[in-house]
Amino acid sequence: MPETIGFIGLGLMGKPMAGHLVAKGHRVIVHSRSPGPVDALVAQGAQRATGPADVAARCTRIITMLPDSPDVERVLEGPDGVFSRLQPGTILIDTSSIAPVTARALATKAQTLGAAMLDAPVSGGEVGAVNASLSIMVGGDQSAFDAVKPILDVMGNPERVIRIGPSGAGQICKVCNQMVIGGTLAAVSEAFALARKASVDVSRVRDALLGGFAASKVLDVHGQRMLQSNYVPGFRAALFAKDLRIAGATLAEHQTAAPVSSVVQQLVTALVAEGRGEDDYSALATVLFGLSGLDDRIDPTPD
Numbered sequence: 001m002p003e004t005i006g007f008i009g010l011g012l013m014g015k016p017m018a019g020h021l022v023a024k025g026h027r028v029i030v031h032s033r034s035p036g037p038v039d040a041l042v043a044q045g046a047q048r049a050t051g052p053a054d055v056a057a058r059c060t061r062i063i064t065m066l067p068d069s070p071d072v073e074r075v076l077e078g079p080d081g082v083f084s085r086l087q088p089g090t091i092l093i094d095t096s097s098i099a100p101v102t103a104r105a106l107a108t109k110a111q112t113l114g115a116a117m118l119d120a121p122v123s124g125g126e127v128g129a130v131n132a133s134l135s136i137m138v139g140g141d142q143s144a145f146d147a148v149k150p151i152l153d154v155m156g157n158p159e160r161v162i163r164i165g166p167s168g169a170g171q172i173c174k175v176c177n178q179m180v181i182g183g184t185l186a187a188v189s190e191a192f193a194l195a196r197k198a199s200v201d202v203s204r205v206r207d208a209l210l211g212g213f214a215a216s217k218v219l220d221v222h223g224q225r226m227l228q229s230n231y232v233p234g235f236r237a238a239l240f241a242k243d244l245r246i247a248g249a250t251l252a253e254h255q256t257a258a259p260v261s262s263v264v265q266q267l268v269t270a271l272v273a274e275g276r277g278e279d280d281y282s283a284l285a286t287v288l289f290g291l292s293g294l295d296d297r298i299d300p301t302p303d
Helices: 014-023 035-044 052-058 069-077 100-112 125-130 142-155 169-197 202-209 217-228 237-253 259-273 281-291
Strands: 004-008 027-031 061-064 091-094 116-119 134-139 156-165
Touching (some): 014 027, 014 125, 014 142, 061 142, 069 100, 100 116, 116 169, 125 134, 134 142, 134 169, 142 156, 156 169, 169 259, 169 281, 202 217, 237 259, 259 281
Parallel strands (some): 004 027, 004 061
Antiparallel strands (some): 116 134
């Protein structure tokens, strides 16, 4: 049954996610810092809000998709924030990737106001957002999750919309997700660097690896990006650097050793320091290529 849903944050991911809700017949109240995406969604049938507080006054189902922990805190707790006009019984769904400790603190604050808050970060990048095939990792109350799962199913793959555990568990899962992606991305980059140094056709190496245990989405999707030197962002390197900073802090909080992730964080830091924070995070490969004395572009026909 169609619901009234607020959506705050209409960037590369948020805009198509909100668009799917509009297309399914939901009444969607939208707000974002940039007017362009708001105008586009209003043209599709969404309604414009004047700010986060206005969204809260008009909706009891509110989704946020924002860059970082301070952005979520500002939208929820700021002077014109969601919490200032939050209705009892509201369920907040934060699909941003933020620090687990922040997610837990905001959920506690929401509970004191008579609402529930789920941390529900996503994986799948812009392609997943556009195709409504995102994996959504949810932390929070089971009954709140059950109530909004039909909404989440519109934006993601229903088989991959999973409640991980209590508040903060979704963000812990997202940290794990980014660690696995980062390690795999670095390994694929190193493998491609070796093939290039040995004058072996990288595209054939990739094809062969995709047929065995080395196969992964990273090798498939980002390996293809590397072959084409196509680093138009589906997920910006600057945001991946933020996620790895969160990972580092979370690992320290739980006294968990992660030397591979620490190295990957330094490689991504180097990428951003080169002024490539707006490139796709798969451009991490260019850092490893450079360390091996290779240029960014893969020669499709090596000697």
